Each structure stands twice: as C-alpha cells, then as structure tokens.
Amino acid sequence: MEIDRLDGRKANQLRPLACSRNILNRAHGSASWTQGDTKVLVAVYGPKAGTKKNENPEKACIEVIWKPKSGQIGKLEREYEMIVKRTLQSICILNINPNTTTSVIVQVINDDGALLPCAINAACAALVDAGIPLKHLAVAICCCLADSGYIILDPTKLEEQSMKAYAYLVFPNSILSVRPEGSLKVQGEPREHGVITSGTQGAMSVDDYLNCLERGRAATAKMSTVLRRNLQPQIASELSKAG
C-alpha cells in the first residue's frame, strides 16, 4: 500500500523545516518559515492603539493582511486572511491589551503546497518574536488523501493537485509540564489533540478524516518540539542580555 512520492519521501515524512526569526529590522516581530520549497515571511506590527470598526474594543484586535507572491488578492486570499485571523485570535490572550490592533502581514515568497499551514506556523513564530502574549502555540499541518485511502503528510503543490482530497489542520502545541501526569486532559483527550482550525478540499469519508486527524496529531507533536527548540535558545539569550 506504500505510495511512491516523487521526491522520495515516506508517507509520514515532512519536508525539511526551517524557521528564522527577527529578520526584518523595522517590524516589531518577524519570522520566515520554510517547508521544502514553500516559504512564507510574516511581519507583526503592534499592538497599535485603537480597533477597527465592527471589532470589540474591549479586546485586542488582530488584523491579517495576505500578500500573494504575485497578482492581486482574490477570494482565496480573503479566505486565508480570515482563517489565519481567527486562528491567531484563538491562541492570543486578547484581554491583555484591549482596544489595540496588531497587524500581521503574511508575504508568500514561494508556494509549493501546504501554503496555509506554512503561513500559520510562520505567523505563530512571528507573534512570539513580537512578544504578543499567547496562550499556547499553534502548529499547522496539511494531510493529503490518495484515492486508496492512503494518507501522506505535508504534500507538495503537485501532490495537492493530483490527490483526491486534502485537509489542513491546526492543533495546539504540546505542553511541557512538571506535573507527573503530563498535559491537561479535556474530555479524556490530551489538550493538544483538540482541533483549532480545520479545512478540507475534496470529498472523503468521515473515517478518512478521523485518520487524517490522528496522523496530523502525531506529526504536529514532533513539529511543536522543533518549534519550541527554535524559539527557546533565543529567548534565553535575550533574557541574559536584558538581565
């Protein structure tokens, strides 16, 4: 049942991840996130005073501006903006800076599949870099489903187009806990198993979707350790500088 992938990866194998932070001088926080040939650059400005119309001024407001690699923004980009915005809202602590707006600018540098998950990962790292208070991190993954019901992770653009269906999923990162029982449990499931954001393209059976969830959870657990390792040393050195 193994599927040969064009780039020789195994089904569960992700493309090489790379994340660098604090790469833009003027932005309050910035990060670039690379998954194989997909690369996204995110800048965070804020919190700035005041909220936009139709936003609740008693909470911090997040605005997301999506810049495609080329061309004007269309419906697809609007949808991405909305999904990234709602996802970031759910991980930020919005009560800390009420009546402020934080702008998150997402610049696509290259799209080779799994673009939205890549953008969410990048935005999350940029928010950390900007020092925006977060409840936890979000880790995003794209699962692709072949006709035979076989699931591959982190597809390239070509795989995305040739497969029957794909789902992008965002989970909270796993928490390091000093308590012996480990992470918090909600309804008998560890907290990091809850879905923050989900979107699908193409028809699949419900069981296939649940399989995708399971694979996604396993992969994001690994990704969150990568993310954590990437974020921690810089924080430590910044602290020592400040101290």
Added chain:
Amino acid sequence: MGLPDAPGDLSSEVDVDAFRRLFPLRFYERHLTESIRPDGRPLGRARDTTIALGAVASAEGSALAKIGSTTMLAAIKMEVMTPSMDSPDEGCIAIDFHMPPICSPIVRPGRPAEIAPVVSKQLSDTISSSGMINLKELSLVSGKAAWMAYLDIYCLDADGALFDAALLSAVAAFSHLQIPAVSLNDDGKIVVVSEENGGKLEKDAVNKERMKLTLKSIPFSLTCVLHKNYILADPTAEEESIMETVVTVVLDSSSQLVSLYKPGGPVLAYTSAIQDCVALTRQRMKELQKILDEANSGMEVD
C-alpha cells in the same frame, strides 16, 4: 462577551432583557444548563426551513431558501461561452455571494462585508468538491461552445448559519435549473431557440429541448456552535457572535464528508465533538433532502 460576568445574584434583581444585554454569555449558559435555547429550540434542532423554487422569473433557475429568518435568494443565468483549451468539453460555473446592506446592521453601504468573499469561496469549493454537477453536461459542441452558469446568491437577511442557507439555496436553484434549448445557426453560432420558432430550426438543434441537470451526491451542510461541552446546531447571528467557535460540516447524499470547516475559535474541537457534529449533520441531511424533494415535486405538479 463584553463585560466580565457578574455574580449570579444579579440575575434575580434585573429585568430579563437587561440581563440578556449586559451578560449575554451568562444568559445563554443559564439556558444551556436546562438544555434549551432562548428561542425555545433544543440544542440539536435546526430552525424551520423552507424552499421556494422559481422565485426569479427572468433566471433559468432560482430558489429562495429560508432557515429561520436567514434568507437567501439564488438565481442562475446561463450563457454560451467558448470552453477553455484545457477542458474543451466542459462547461463552467461562476459563483458569487452578495451581502447587500439590507441583510444585517453590520454591513454598511459602500463597504463590502468581510465575510462575503469567504462564503463565496467556500460555496464554490463545496460545489466542486462534492461533484454534484457534471461539468461535461454543460458542454454543447466540444471545443466550440459550452454553458457558463452564473450563480448569484443574495443574502436578504443574515441571521446566522449563512453558509448553510446559501448552499441550500444554491442546490435548490440547480435542481430547478432548466437549460434552454439552443441550436446552431448558419454562421456556426449558437442561438437560443425561443418558444415560438422552436420547430423551424429543429434540424440544427444542439440540444433539442429544455433539459435539467442530473444532480448526483447533493451536498447538505449544518453549522454548529461549540461552547464548553455544548453543541448548538444552526446558530442564530446572536449565538454566533456570543459563542465564537463555529464548525460547519458538509456531507453529501452518499455520506461522504465534503467539508469540515472550523476557522479557529476559542473552543478546541475534540474527536467526540467532531463525531457529534457529523451525526447532527446526518440527521439534518435527511430533513433537508425531504424539504428539497417536496419543493421539487410541488413544482412538477404545477
């Protein structure tokens, strides 16, 4: 949502309406513990749904769908176009979702609603993912002419579950759609055969009579709001704004999952909650299928 929740004692002192405005979340939570919603529905029940077919006389297919007071008017205009080189024997569907200022107090004139392009994109994704319409059926002459179906959906009243109502109206409009009869004239152009001179051109007719599309695996959707452990089916606009986590499940008639859409939100969806939402959608699908069948059989009698 706004003010911090006050101690419960206040609820016995203030007027119900004042309490609802001041502490909307608490107001809802008090209902939820009794397994009822302020409008008298149990948690898992959707609002009354109606479909009226043929609401727009000038369009080839149209429908007015109402879920509670959320109202959507969908109309399809057919036009002949030259198909693209990549798919010479396929027609095309263009979907647009409009939210004019009359639909909701938060939509202002001159400024398009933020959510409108998102719903529009979701609709075209869902309709293409479900494979409801065989685009080959929209072909007239391979490589030369095909149908372009312009589906426009107008939101007349936005009271929550916009996507559900929009999808229902779109599906109903497609089931009502009658493709006009066309024929090839001497210049090799496609002309629409009008009712009167229909017989004259018959030998060149490309499709001889008005025909209907065969719809396979019709998608039906249900939006649920998650709050703590509660799942509220088919939320109103008030419920959507107070409890912000929305999950939309789309299943088609062969029980395939066409879309599971959850754009963020403070509540995390665990496997059990997802399965509950899917189960609620299965139930709702049967209701909607029945309503659609009734609307269609009503048209045939006329």
